[in-house]
Structure formats: C-alpha cells, structure tokens
Amino acid sequence: SKADSAASKAMLARVNAHLASLxxxxxxxxxxxxxxxxxxxxxxxxxxxxAAMYQARxxxxxxxxxxxxxxxxxxxxxxxxxxxxxLTAVFQTLYSGLSPAQQQKADALFRAxxxxxxxxxxx
Numbered sequence: 001s002k003a004d005s006a007a008s009k010a011m012l013a014r015v016n017a018h019l020a021s022l023x024x025x026x027x028x029x030x031x032x033x034x035x036x037x038x039x040x041x042x043x044x045x046x047x048x049x050x051a052a053m054y055q056a057r058x059x060x061x062x063x064x065x066x067x068x069x070x071x072x073x074x075x076x077x078x079x080x081x082x083x084x085x086x087l088t089a090v091f092q093t094l095y096s097g098l099s100p101a102q103q104q105k106a107d108a109l110f111r112a113x114x115x116x117x118x119x120x121x122x123x
Contacts, residue, residue: 007051007055008048008051008052008055011047011048011051012044012047012048015043015044015047016044018043019040019043019044022109023036023040025105025109026098026102026105026106026109027102027105031097032094032097032098035090035093035094035097036094038090038093038094039087039090039091039093039094042086042087042090043087046083046084046086046087049079049083050076050079050080050083053075053076053079054076057072057073057076060072
C-alpha cells in the first residue's frame with residue numbers, strides 16, 4: 001500500500017541519515033569505503049526486512065489470537081537478534097581497518113548512543 005511504501009521510505013531515510021552522521025563522525029576514508037559500503041548495506045537490508053515484518057504484523061494484528069500475537073512478536077525479536085549479529089560481523093571488518101584514532105572515535109560514539117538508549121529505558 002501507499003502507507004507501507006511511505007513508512008518504508010521514511011525508515012530508510014532515517015537509516016541513511018544515521019549512516020551519514022556515523023560516516024562523518026568516523027571520518028571514513030576512501031580506502032575504508034569498501035568496508036563501509038558492506039556495513040551500510042547490511043544496516044539498510046536489516047532495516048527494510050524488519051520494516052516488512054512490522055508491516056505484516058500490523059496488517060494481521062486485528063485477526064491474531066493471543067498466541068499468534070506472541071509468535072509474531074517472537075519472530076520479530078529473533079530477526080532483530082539475527083540482524084545485530086550480521087551487523088556486528090560486518091562492523092568488525094570495518095572497525096579492524098580503522099586507524100586507532102578512528103577506533104577511539106567509534107568507541108566514544110557507540111558509548112554515547114548506549115548511554116542515551118539506557119537513559120530512555122530507566123524505570
């Protein structure tokens with residue numbers, strides 16, 4: 001549907017904005033482009049796949065029974081775990097090719113993001 005397409009485009013726009021910010025923050029060089037491209041592609045693929053699962057869940061939620069609802073949520077959670085494992089593997093390749101200064105910047109950026117996330121989740 002048009003709404004699904006708009007939601008997918010908006011999600012991809014957010015991912016691309018995040019990638020652009022991260023690429024700038026890490027000062028990715030020309031030599032690092034291939035590893036960066038691999039990381040970015042996995043991030044985009046993960047996001048579009050997850051968006052499709054959320055769209056399918058949204059389309060079916062009105063007719064799901066409680067068990068189907070839980071199964072749908074479990075499938076999404078399992079996909080998120082698989083996706084972060086894929087992303088971690090390609091990020092390891094990128095990270096290992098970064099200079100020590102870039103690695104320190106990556107560490108700081110990821111710590112700051114984790115702190116922001118944790119602050120949002122405080123009881």
